[in-house]
Amino acid sequence: MSKKIVVVNGGPRKGWNTDTLLTEAAKGAEAVGAEIIRFDLFRLEKYTGCISCFGCKREKFKGHCICRDGLTPVLDAIREADGLVLGAPIYLSEFTASFRALYERLIFQNLTYTKEQPCCNEHMIPALLVMTSNAPQEMYQGLMDNYQRTMNSFVGPTKVLISADTLQLKDYNSTDWKWTIFDPEKKKKRHETVFPEECKKAFEMGKELCS
Template sequence: MKHIIAVNASPRRNWNTAALVRAAAEGAQAAGASAEVIDLYTLGKFSGCISCFGCKTEKNRGRCVCTDALSEVLDKIRSSDGLIIGTPNYLGEATAGFRALYERLIFQYITYNTESPNCNEHHIPVLFIMTSNASDEAYQPGGSYQDLVRKYQGTLSSFIGPTDVLIAGDTKQVEDYSRYSWTFFDPDSKYIRHDNVFPGKIALAKELGGKLTEGGYID
């Protein structure tokens, strides 16, 4: 049975990103895989890459040696058959938690060797999910976040495996907008979109999660 690791890199465990990550994991399960969801911000202390270069030694080639709460996550991803990873857009980037995992996940495979720059020999399919206040269109050609997502998709595809992207823009950020004086948003359109469009994103997450279990990627 294939095993999928699903990482929610939002600090919120029950909101947009978490819901999409869980839906994708359910899609993988419905397609016959097992899946484990990890809420990154519930783990113990962790950091990004500390530049120790342990992963560049012959003994630990391709293996991050930094020991903290991410060590187990990296091990789980390494032995999995597919990765779902979701993050909100924070200030035009992924979250700090996502970045920490991403630095460690990718950098361990970079060899600085021209002939074979990537030492990951176990490529697995990836689903990258981003949610944001910005609209879906912001991630399309000409949009302000197209390059951001293209960068993650390109790097994940090169070092981990073929990467699909799911964007859920214009999310409902809080349950009750009337508690805040946020003239930036039209609360009604947020509620309506959440009720009418977000369920379609959940369905798409399930479908793409299921796709991760399709054959052909397992080394």
């Protein structure tokens, strides 16, 4: 029986960095026979982050977010999956608000507030967390370490892929933009040389999810 891998894109831009890396990870999983279930958060029905209703803390709903909205099918799919690929770009030193909404509800539903069993998730699965940013990688290592620790505890063993100093535009020299802090040629060169290697790494990490 093929494994089911859920892929969740927390970025809005189709065909760009985050979308491309997640697609490569999905292709890697597919290459070893996995079934891919993909969600693009910016294209779902309306949803919110955690509303602190504490419904998931009641015994009969334990481990299940009871808020019903556009994120419900995503959370349900993750609960039945054999692996998870999550990714989003960094906006103002954090993941996108769309990603954070999912993250809050994914983690909080399994947090018990008990010393004896802090996590009630009985279906831990391997995960890959993909981050993209136009800023240098060293700015986000601590952030990603925190995400990895939390996901290790509440989702399953998590690996991280960081793609930093990314290309944001096809033409930084357009008269529409006055972004003088960037070196357009350096950005383009990195996209042509380093980013393809990151895509290969994403492909291999996708395969590893199924091993």
